[in-house]
Amino acid sequence: MSSTFDLYNPTEQHEMLRRMVRDFVRAEVEPQALEHDRAERFNRELFRRAGELGLLGITVAEEHGGAGMDAVAAVIAHEELSASDPGFCLAYLAHAMLFVNNFYRNSDDAQRARILPKVVSGEWVGGMCMSEPHVGTDVLGMTTRAVRHGDEYRLTGRKMWITNGMVDEQTLGDVFLVYAKTEGDRISSFIVEKGAPGFEQGQKIRDKCGMRASTTAELVFEDCRVPVENRLGEEGDSLMHMMRNLELERVTLAAMSLGIGMRCVQVMCRYANERKAFGKPLRDFGQIQRYIARSYAQWKAARAYVYDTARRMDLGKPGNRVDSDGAKLVATTMGKEVADNAMQVLGGYGYVGEYVVERLWRDAKLLEIGGGTLEAHEKNVTKDLARSWEQLVS
């Protein structure tokens, strides 16, 4: 018995989305990718184009101005963008997944009416502030505090490694979802806009190994005044928001590694067919076959895991940490290894920008760190298996 179910394009809408993003990538993303990587510059015009195409509000319901799509659609967008420009894709992820989706799931009608049109169109660039200079993996150890004074909160603390923290050398990003501790050490989240009194830029982080087309910055909150209307949900309730959004973050970061893997397999296949050594195409050498075959098989295996995890996700609730962590663990190590294999197959040509894999190789490493390190994923998967391996492994 055969099935017509397509795991990667489960509906016609998904297929159309993939075609649309692929066309956008070919015409507008690819031509600017190397230049923006080298210049360490975020392409704000390209970001606005992503807004025009409906990509910035991809998981926001249509009645709120979004595309009303699911986690599989988000995976498709990240896979296709990242096959060309993971740096730009990371800025897209920080905005569309970490800010827009997170905000949308936890905001009330008044907050949505005020903020969504600006972030879905791309007029505003958003980001999410969880990590701190001394706290990454150990996120619940954060020290940023929000203390209520009447109708406002005062936020004090520093947030580190914030993607889209600045949009150019001088300018802060427009809006941030900031996690902070409130009474009883419970986590709450706040919308902080550029221009809020006490909100300032810290250092712009320069000279990253990869993902250079996205900006990264430290942000400083010094008695920063935030109106109560900018709190998301009830005070102290945001641990759940954080956990739920981390699942989508991990599955879309994993999708970025799929894009890197796909492009690297394409590049190494083409090159091994065309390039000759000792009178034969490279593909005839057993050691090269090992790189190609293993890369292809690893990419296919990771792709199936990531898409299967995404299709089981309900964006409205948490519940699949074991697989969002597991899929990112597998896909990001695959992405790095496949990029390395591609560089090896290309020899010296693989080591320079023109052949693309050099850039993807540098970008691939971040995905083993950002949104949770490999070690954090190993810890989470093992913890979840310890609790319920009998249901999960059957």
Ligand SMILES: Cc1cc2nc3c(=O)[nH]c(=O)nc-3n(C[C@H](O)[C@H](O)[C@H](O)COP(=O)(O)OP(=O)(O)OC[C@H]3O[C@@H](n4cnc5c(N)ncnc54)[C@H](O)[C@@H]3O)c2cc1C
């Ligand atoms: C380019 C870039 C963009 C980023 N964008 C954002 C963003 O937009 N918003 C945001 O909030 N954050 C962002 N981050 C931060 C990122 O999520 C953290 O870097 C990551 O979570 C790891 O935290 P850390 O760097 O503090 O490392 P640490 O947590 O200090 O870890 C250092 C090492 O120790 C290991 N380790 C820690 N605890 C354990 C343990 N219990 N068991 C075993 N090993 C352990 C880690 O796995 C790692 O190998 C970004 C980071 C980068 C580099």
